[in-house]
Amino acid sequence: MRTTLAALAALAVAGGPAVAQQGVAVHSAGNPILADGRYYSTDPAPVVLDDTLYILAGRDEAPADVNDFIMNEWQLLATRDPAKGDWTHYPAIARPEAVFRWAEPGRAYAGQIVEGTDGRLYLYAPVLEAGGDAKDRFAIGVAVADSPTGPWVDAHPAGPIVSQRVPEANAIQNIDPTVLVDDDGRIYLYWGTFGQLRAIELERDMVTPKGREVTVEGLTGFFEAPWLMKRKGVYYLLYAGNNAGPNSPCTPAVYHACIAYGTAPSPMGPWTYRGTVLKPVSSTTSHPGAVEYRGQWYLAYHTADAEGGGHFRRSVALDRLEWDDGVTPPAIRPVVPTRAPQPVPPPTRNIAAAATPAASNQPIPVQYWIRALNDGIVKASPLPPDMWGSWTGDNPAQQWIEYRWPQPVTIDGSRIRFFADHPAGSGEGVAPPARWRIEYWDRGWKPVPRPDRYGTAVDAFQETRFAPVTTRCLRAVFQASHAGGSNAALAVQEWEVLAPRVTRPAPPAEPAPPCAATAAPPR
Numbered sequence: 001m002r003t004t005l006a007a008l009a010a011l012a013v014a015g016g017p018a019v020a021q022q023g024v025a026v027h028s029a030g031n032p033i034l035a036d037g038r039y040y041s042t043d044p045a046p047v048v049l050d051d052t053l054y055i056l057a058g059r060d061e062a063p064a065d066v067n068d069f070i071m072n073e074w075q076l077l078a079t080r081d082p083a084k085g086d087w088t089h090y091p092a093i094a095r096p097e098a099v100f101r102w103a104e105p106g107r108a109y110a111g112q113i114v115e116g117t118d119g120r121l122y123l124y125a126p127v128l129e130a131g132g133d134a135k136d137r138f139a140i141g142v143a144v145a146d147s148p149t150g151p152w153v154d155a156h157p158a159g160p161i162v163s164q165r166v167p168e169a170n171a172i173q174n175i176d177p178t179v180l181v182d183d184d185g186r187i188y189l190y191w192g193t194f195g196q197l198r199a200i201e202l203e204r205d206m207v208t209p210k211g212r213e214v215t216v217e218g219l220t221g222f223f224e225a226p227w228l229m230k231r232k233g234v235y236y237l238l239y240a241g242n243n244a245g246p247n248s249p250c251t252p253a254v255y256h257a258c259i260a261y262g263t264a265p266s267p268m269g270p271w272t273y274r275g276t277v278l279k280p281v282s283s284t285t286s287h288p289g290a291v292e293y294r295g296q297w298y299l300a301y302h303t304a305d306a307e308g309g310g311h312f313r314r315s316v317a318l319d320r321l322e323w324d325d326g327v328t329p330p331a332i333r334p335v336v337p338t339r340a341p342q343p344v345p346p347p348t349r350n351i352a353a354a355a356t357p358a359a360s361n362q363p364i365p366v367q368y369w370i371r372a373l374n375d376g377i378v379k380a381s382p383l384p385p386d387m388w389g390s391w392t393g394d395n396p397a398q399q400w401i402e403y404r405w406p407q408p409v410t411i412d413g414s415r416i417r418f419f420a421d422h423p424a425g426s427g428e429g430v431a432p433p434a435r436w437r438i439e440y441w442d443r444g445w446k447p448v449p450r451p452d453r454y455g456t457a458v459d460a461f462q463e464t465r466f467a468p469v470t471t472r473c474l475r476a477v478f479q480a481s482h483a484g485g486s487n488a489a490l491a492v493q494e495w496e497v498l499a500p501r502v503t504r505p506a507p508p509a510e511p512a513p514p515c516a517a518t519a520a521p522p523r
């Protein structure tokens with residue numbers, strides 16, 4: 001890159017067609033880097049320029065109860081000492097419609113900045129192409145600048161370099177570009193989502209296709225968010241994978257993603273799947289970017305862990321990425337995600353966190369996440385992995401969820417939060433139960449004594465008080481509002497169980513065993 005950091009700062013104030021911003025100093029106590037919820041940051045793409053580690057990120061702006069990618073601009077984080085946590089934040093370095101004459105505002109999805117062979121910087125940016133009759137109008141534009149903070153100008157004013165029309169017709173969603181400028185100056189672009197991965201070589205001008213667009217195979221569970229890089233002559237492709245299932249090395253719940261990777265001996269493949277780099281994070285999407293800075297490799301990704309965070313209010317995190325050079329090709333060791341020190345939660349009457357959850361429907365459909373029942377997280381607009389549920393399959397009219405504690409506990413109340421997307425009795429989607437009850441184990445399942453009420457309303461906790469019982473297992477037994485089959489679906493976002501006094505419940509070291517000799521549903 002031709003510019004120095006001092007020149008960058010001057011350029012940043014100067015502005016331009018895509019108005020660049022001056023940076024703001026931010027101290028981060030750990031992950032996520034921006035944690036206070038003022039700015040959400042997503043889809044990180046790290047790049048080292050002038051001995052500075054930059055992270056290009058999108059910006060989530062969805063309200064807490066909106067499940068949508070509201071993303072109007074890209075932002076930038078910069079540091080010379082990631083361990084110290086001193087960052088400079090450039091909150092708005094480019095907007096789609098300001099950079100690309102042919103683009104619509106919004107949907108500033110996952111981009112990447114790379115340094116071209118000419119020393120200038122190129123931003124590969126998925127945006128919505130205005131007009132046109134493509135079924136999916138996402139397209140990849142390329143902007144050029146001399147500073148990562150901009151001003152960014154369209155490097156290919158004729159339009160996107162990839163769309164459903166160019167360089168050749170395709171029927172995929174053309175987002176999530178990743179670019180490698182190889183040691184020999186050749187340039188490779190990968191992109192794709194929803195299980196479709198494409199690659200193409202580009203000319204040295206960084207925008208003109210060279211050869212054909214190819215469909216990439218061999219990367220087990222590829223979902224989206226490819227990240228192409230090279231180390232010691234080996235090509236690596238990191239990506240968000242979502243091959244889900246109870247024994248999946250990636251993720252048990254289909255709405256979640258792990259970060260997986262593969263290797264190849266040449267930039268266009270063939271690719272061999274190598275394993276998981278990062279387990280699923282707290283947001284449904286996961287998105288990798290990896291880079292070496294001052295001799296240490298880092299993985300950038302995003303989570304829902306910032307204040308007020310969510311699946312559409314994500315925040316960038318950065319952790320060390322280590323290599324196993326004792327194998328061929330060198331392997332990426334699983335990344336250990338870290339978080340800034342968290343305040344000790346106040347003592348609580350809710351002892352659900354100390355229990356192992358279970359449910360009558362086995363296997364639980366892969367979009368749900370039974371551990372959501374007692375994770376303490378309640379969302380205004382939850383997605384399936386935020387809850388236990390029974391949609392799909394052949395459900396009996398009666399279903400249950402259960403908590404098992406390692407030792408007997410004394411309890412006298414419950415707070416449950418049902419989810420529904422259809423009213424009771426509609427026979428469609430997920431509905432609240434017609435009625436329900438709580439049972440405890442005492443050499444058999446028995447109704448809790450003197451329950452005061454069993455509310456069935458959704459989107460608010462329904463509290464039930466009962467006379468104290470001491471037990472190791474507790475069940476909520478639901479009668480679906482539909483007679484059975486796939487229409488008898490139920491869902492619970494959170495289930496709290498209350499002890500008479502406050503404690504600090506800790507998760508069980510090992511899954512607690514069932515109380516009943518058999519796991520047969522109660523009568």
Ligand code: FUB
Pocket residue numbers: 042043058069109110175176224225285286287
């Ligand atoms: O941020 C929008 C989309 O979410 C990205 O394009 C995907 O990679 C996922 O992170």
